[in-house]
Amino acid sequence: MKRLLEFLGFLAVLQGVMGLVHEFADWNVGVVGRIGFLDGYEVYASVALLALGGALFAVAESRRSA
Template sequence: MKGFLGFVCFVLLSQGVGGLLHTWTDGWFTLWALTHRIGFLDGYHVYVDVLLIVLGLAVGSAGEKVKSSA
């Protein structure tokens, strides 16, 4: 479970940071910017990216509190 939460944390953080980099570089950084490809998020990309970063940090801290199963 701890490994899965770590993976989810990585995905959320990378999507949030990648989306912010995509916004700040005027579309130059497209590697991890999946939020800009979703149509109904038009105009809310920065808010969604910040939310993804906050969720990633929350999942990461929850993953640290989970006991190892091994």
């Protein structure tokens, strides 16, 4: 379970960073910029993904190793 949480945290952080790169550098990377209902809220969604990734890492760290 710990490895799964770490993996999901890594994906969330990665997508958050790629969403910010998409927004500020105009590179066409990440899925945040491709989701239609987030149009205009990409930065907020990317920051939320970064926070979610940090929270998932914290939860994974609090779990015992299996």
